[in-house]
Amino acid sequence: MEIYDTEEEQLDAVKRWWKENGLSTIVGLVIGVIVILGWNYWQSHKKVESGEASAIYSQLIQAIAADKKDSAEKLAERIQEQYPKTEYAAYSALLLAKVKVDQGDLAKAQATLKQIAAGSDKELANVAKIRLVRLMLASGQFEQGLQLINDVDPATSSSFSGNYDELVGDLYVALDRLDQARSSYQKALESGYKSPLLQFKIDDLTAPEKIESQK
Amino acid sequence: MLTKIREKAQGAFAWGILILICVPFALWGINNYLDTGTEAVVASVGDKDFYQRDVNKAYEEYSQNFQGLGIDEKSLKAQALQKLIKDEVLLQYVHAEGLVVTDNEARDFIKALPYFQVDGKFSDQQYKTLLSSQRISSSEFVSRIKNALIMEQFQHSIVDSSFATQYDVESFFKIQNQLRDIDYVTVPVQSLTEQPTTEEITAYYQQHQDLYRTPEQVSVEYVELSLDDLAKKIVVTDDKLKAFYEEQKAQYTMPERRKISHILFLVNEKVTEKVALEKALKVKQELANKDFSTIAAEVSEDKLTAKKGGDLGLFNIGVMEKAFEDAASTLKLGEVSNPVKSAFGYHLIKVTELVPGNIKSFDSVKSEVIKAYQKAQAENAFYEAGQKLTEMSYENPDNLQTVADALGVSVQKSLLFTREKGDGIAANDKIRSAAFSEEVLQGNNSVPVEQGADRLVVVRLSEHKVAAKRELNEVKQEVADVLSKEKAQLLTAQKAAQIKARLQAGESIQVLAAENKLEIKAEKALTRSKNKLPEQLSHVIFTAAKPDGTKPSVFIAALPSGEQVVVSLSKVTAGIMSEDDKKQMELAKKNIANAFGQTEFNQVLNSLQTEANVEINTKNQAQAQIQGQ
Numbered sequence: 001m002e003i004y005d006t007e008e009e010q011l012d013a014v015k016r017w018w019k020e021n022g023l024s025t026i027v028g029l030v031i032g033v034i035v036i037l038g039w040n041y042w043q044s045h046k047k048v049e050s051g052e053a054s055a056i057y058s059q060l061i062q063a064i065a066a067d068k069k070d071s072a073e074k075l076a077e078r079i080q081e082q083y084p085k086t087e088y089a090a091y092s093a094l095l096l097a098k099v100k101v102d103q104g105d106l107a108k109a110q111a112t113l114k115q116i117a118a119g120s121d122k123e124l125a126n127v128a129k130i131r132l133v134r135l136m137l138a139s140g141q142f143e144q145g146l147q148l149i150n151d152v153d154p155a156t157s158s159s160f161s162g163n164y165d166e167l168v169g170d171l172y173v174a175l176d177r178l179d180q181a182r183s184s185y186q187k188a189l190e191s192g193y194k195s196p197l198l199q200f201k202i203d204d205l206t207a208p209e210k211i212e213s214q215k
Numbered sequence: 216m217l218t219k220i221r222e223k224a225q226g227a228f229a230w231g232i233l234i235l236i237c238v239p240f241a242l243w244g245i246n247n248y249l250d251t252g253t254e255a256v257v258a259s260v261g262d263k264d265f266y267q268r269d270v271n272k273a274y275e276e277y278s279q280n281f282q283g284l285g286i287d288e289k290s291l292k293a294q295a296l297q298k299l300i301k302d303e304v305l306l307q308y309v310h311a312e313g314l315v316v317t318d319n320e321a322r323d324f325i326k327a328l329p330y331f332q333v334d335g336k337f338s339d340q341q342y343k344t345l346l347s348s349q350r351i352s353s354s355e356f357v358s359r360i361k362n363a364l365i366m367e368q369f370q371h372s373i374v375d376s377s378f379a380t381q382y383d384v385e386s387f388f389k390i391q392n393q394l395r396d397i398d399y400v401t402v403p404v405q406s407l408t409e410q411p412t413t414e415e416i417t418a419y420y421q422q423h424q425d426l427y428r429t430p431e432q433v434s435v436e437y438v439e440l441s442l443d444d445l446a447k448k449i450v451v452t453d454d455k456l457k458a459f460y461e462e463q464k465a466q467y468t469m470p471e472r473r474k475i476s477h478i479l480f481l482v483n484e485k486v487t488e489k490v491a492l493e494k495a496l497k498v499k500q501e502l503a504n505k506d507f508s509t510i511a512a513e514v515s516e517d518k519l520t521a522k523k524g525g526d527l528g529l530f531n532i533g534v535m536e537k538a539f540e541d542a543a544s545t546l547k548l549g550e551v552s553n554p555v556k557s558a559f560g561y562h563l564i565k566v567t568e569l570v571p572g573n574i575k576s577f578d579s580v581k582s583e584v585i586k587a588y589q590k591a592q593a594e595n596a597f598y599e600a601g602q603k604l605t606e607m608s609y610e611n612p613d614n615l616q617t618v619a620d621a622l623g624v625s626v627q628k629s630l631l632f633t634r635e636k637g638d639g640i641a642a643n644d645k646i647r648s649a650a651f652s653e654e655v656l657q658g659n660n661s662v663p664v665e666q667g668a669d670r671l672v673v674v675r676l677s678e679h680k681v682a683a684k685r686e687l688n689e690v691k692q693e694v695a696d697v698l699s700k701e702k703a704q705l706l707t708a709q710k711a712a713q714i715k716a717r718l719q720a721g722e723s724i725q726v727l728a729a730e731n732k733l734e735i736k737a738e739k740a741l742t743r744s745k746n747k748l749p750e751q752l753s754h755v756i757f758t759a760a761k762p763d764g765t766k767p768s769v770f771i772a773a774l775p776s777g778e779q780v781v782v783s784l785s786k787v788t789a790g791i792m793s794e795d796d797k798k799q800m801e802l803a804k805k806n807i808a809n810a811f812g813q814t815e816f817n818q819v820l821n822s823l824q825t826e827a828n829v830e831i832n833t834k835n836q837a838q839a840q841i842q843g844q
Contacts, residue, residue: 050315054368058320061371087312091372098808101378123819127373130815138380159822163815170386194817196810197387203758204390208768 053083057091064095072099090116090124097131110135126152126160133167137174145171162193169201178205258296258831260303265296273299296831301820302366304827309365316364321357324364373819377812379804385792387807392790394740395756397782398724400714400733404777405706411698420687420694427690431682432631435650435674437640438619439627440604442669446593451585459588460577466587467575474568475543476507476525479517482560495554495561502551507565516560526567539564601671605663608673612659615675628677640672650674704777711771711779718769718783740788752780761787 056079063072076096080089093112100109113135116128129152136145149164149171157164165188172181182205189198256264270292277295326337333341346356411419420427460467478498480491498514508524515521530543539562542552548569554561577584600622607618619626632641634651641647649661655676663671687694714727728735738746743757755772759782762768767785774780796803 046313047315050313051317054315055317055320057368061368061375064375087314091369091376094372094376098376098378101380106380123822126822127815127819131378134380134383134811138382159825160818163818173386195814197807200390204393206758206760208760208763209770 049083050086050088053079053086053088056083057088060092060095064098069099069103072096087121090119090121094124094128097128101135106135106139122156126157126163130160130163130167133164133171137167137170140174142171142174162188162191162195165191166193166195166198166201173201173205179207181205182207256832258300258829260300260827260829261307263303263307265299265303270296270299300829300831301824304824304829305366305369305820306362307827308823309369312369314365314368316361316368321361321364325357325360370816373816374809374812377808377815379807379811383807383811384800384803387803388792388796389789391743392793392796393757394742394786394788394790395784396737396739396786397741397756397784398735398737399752399780399782400724400728400731400735401774402707402711402714402731402733402779402781405703405710407699407703407706411695411702415698416691416694417687419698420690424684427685427694429680429683429685430633430635431651432633432680433650433656433676434631434678435629435641435646435655436615436626436677437629437646437672437674438604438608438615438622438624439640440597440600440622440624440671442590442593442597444624445596445600446586446589449589449592449596451588456581456584456588457577459591460580460584463584463587464574467580467583469573469575471572472568472570473530473543473566475527475530475546476511476565476567477517477520477527478507478511478515478525478563479520479559480514480554480561481516486560488556491561492554495563499551499554499563502563507551507567525565597669601663604671604673608660608663615660615673618660618673629674631678631680646672646674650676707777707779708771708773711781714781715769715771718767718781724783749774751775752782755780756782756784759784 056075060072060075060079063075073096076092076099079086079092080096083089093116097109097112097116100106100112110132113128113132117125117132119125119128129148133145133148136142136148146168149168152164154161165184169181169184169188172178172184182202185198185202185205188195189202255266257267257270258265274292274295277291277298325331325342330345331337331342343353346353478495480486480495480498482488482491494514498510502510508526511525512521515525517525520527535543536557538555539557542555542562543564543566546552546564546566548566550566552562552564554563604618604622607621608615611617615626627640629640630638632638632647632650634647637647641650643666645664645666649655649664652661655661655674656679658676661674663673666672710731714731717727718724724735727733738748741748741756743753746753748756751774752772755770759770760768762784767783769781769783772780772782792800
């Protein structure tokens with residue numbers, strides 16, 4: 001560190017430093033302030049957006065509960081168009097898929113669910129995939145359904161393995177491969193997964209007793 | 216079945232909070248005063264720590280749903296903790312996802328709640344009163360409601376978006392409405408030709424010795440301190456009694472008794488107030504020279520009481536409206552009031568019996584006063600004697616006589632009793648567990664056991680009979696009976712298995728039935744839900760393997776009576792939807808969709824929980840429970 005003899009020398013040193021670094025200091029400060037303001041603005045903007053989306057979403061939930069399919073559809077589409085960056089957009093897509101199924105438009109429902117299935121939210125993606133398979137089951141695309149489940153990454157879906165195993169069982173029943181169906185259901189049951197219809201379905205597939213050869 | 220698959224809706228989060236508001240919890244108030252600084256963390260989710268008091272609170276709330284179902288406290292507590300964690304995981308997730316509820320929506324929700332309404336309208340007063348009674352500020356309440364509503368938003372996105380396809384519904388009915396054709400024979404419980412041999416009995420007895428034991432028993436000597444006994448020893452003097460009587464005079468005062476009758480003139484759509492009042496005034500004039508009860512029977516529009524001359528019985532404050540009460544409580548005996556207005560119409564009221572309130576004289580209640588005085592005086596003595604009992608029984612652990620002498624009571628003795636059951640003093644389970652405590656079994660005095668608020672007991676071991684085996688001679692008949700029963704069941708099962716094997720080998724049921732003198736019964740197109748067979752049989756039939764081509768499926772169902780039913784299932788027809796089912800298609804779709812949705816939502820919660828940073832400190836949990844006792 002330099003040692004200054006007089007106050008004048010000290011002042012000179014400060015001036016020199018300012019000449020060399022003043023501009024970048026000011027620029028730095030200004031950028032800092034802009035970043036803080038921008039961040040605050042962005043946060044409050046996001047909050048306002050979420051609030052608006054939330055309000056429409058509540059209406060959507062009410063429309064679904066009252067089985068008003070047309071207005072539900074419109075509300076869901078509005079959220080997806082106007083607030084695509086909020087989570088409400090994905091929720092609306094899930095709800096829209098239901099409306100489409102109830103209207104009998106399975107193709108459109110599948111398309112909607114496929115988008116969510118490809119999305120980054122792990123939980124929603126799994127729910128969407130489970131429902132996609134159920135639609136494939138309903139429209140006779142059994143092999144596609146098995147393929148879809150086969151492609152699911154076990155690392156991101158471990159909590160949903162019971163759902164998938166039960167669906168694999170359903171698909172095998174549809175394909176009349178009952179032994180495989182039985183073992184899939186059994187696997188779902190053994191994993192501790194609880195579904196109200198699982199036991200009911202297993203009981204219907206009881207394996208015939210192996211009769212020992214006569215002694 | 217359709218109703219069965221409607222699982223109980225999980226997590227109505229906002230309602231959970233409301234339980235807190237509307238059920239006054241004893242714990243709630245106390246918790247606020249607890250020093251939280253030294254408490255151990257029982258569980259944590261991310262940055263959020265939960266303490267024992269949080270778990271207790273969650274338990275109070277959670278157990279509301281299971282009252283009277285006899286689920287034990289420990290497992291309910293564990294479940295409550297799990298729920299606490301699950302809810303917190305979800306809450307943190309929905310916050311991270313940026314879900315919000317607007318102020319307006321939260322306000323509308325709160326305003327629509329019946330708890331805060333008076334006469335169907337939101338009342339600010341009621342709102343504030345309820346919140347302050349639970350020591351919760353409005354801003355905190357609103358923020359909790361908001362949190363709950365956000366969680367519900369997410370729940371709706373999964374559960375409400377669930378659907379059931381036509382295929383799902385048809386698959387369900389394929390199984391549900393399935394028809395099965397069966398033939399069956401019932402093998403009765405076989406009778407035995409010979410009794411079990413002595414060797415068999417001995418062998419069985421030796422293999423099952425734990426079944427043939429007398430339980431561990433103890434008898435105790437004990438010292439009992441009771442408030443009543445102490446009270447009897449309190450010396451009374453007339454002066455002290457009189458002073459006590461003066462102090463407690465309110466206890467010895469009989470309130471006034473009034474019996475009233477009335478005549479009612481209804482006001483309703485047909486009769487205006489004015490008309491009713493005029494009628495009342497006119498009758499009031501007539502009453503000047505007529506009997507009240509006769510007129511009441513004729514004109515009162517309160518039909519129930521009119522029959523009894525208008526008699527309303529004893530008059531209690533707080534039941535009727537204010538104006539009515541005022542009139543009824545100021546009338547003199549026999550006087551008839553002016554018309555009094557109530558919600559029903561106009562009343563004329565008469566007091567038919569009036570026993571003025573009176574203060575019982577000291578002499579007439581002297582024995583009561585003595586008892587009350589002695590009890591009041593004995594309370595202090597009881598407390599002191601209790602201290603003495605505690606100290607001396609601890610300091611002289613090898614006998615009870617010392618403490619008994621010091622307290623001037625006698626040492627008493629109990630009969631033998633087991634851990635589970637006893638008579639006299641041992642009928643109380645606290646006494647039994649004290650008697651079987653390690654301390655007492657080792658020969659020390661027990662700690663004082665409270666029996667309600669006014670009795671203390673210290674016990675010490677008198678006799679200890681360890682569990683002993685019962686001798687074979689004693690239990691021979693019991694063993695023989697068990698063996699006979701087992702043998703008969705075995706024979707029955709063997710018989711049934713034989714029949715089953717031969718059926719499977721292709722022999723006809725007719726031949727087998729004739730050979731064994733059994734009756735064949737047949738059921739065609741048996742349904743799962745509407746059949747008259749015993750439940751166990753029906754269950755086995757509908758969970759049995761299906762026939763393989765033309766080869767029937769043969770199986771056995773054991774009935775609780777010990778009988779064995781051999782069933783041959785020849786045909787299974789897939790179910791179709793009945794006309795009734797089709798009518799209920801929408802309901803079926805809805806229920807199945809909801810069941811799917813709930814299941815998926817549960818897995819979503821599980822998935823969130825596996826990712827969240829959850830820690831449960833079982834050691835702290837146990838410690839906190841001990842401290843709490």
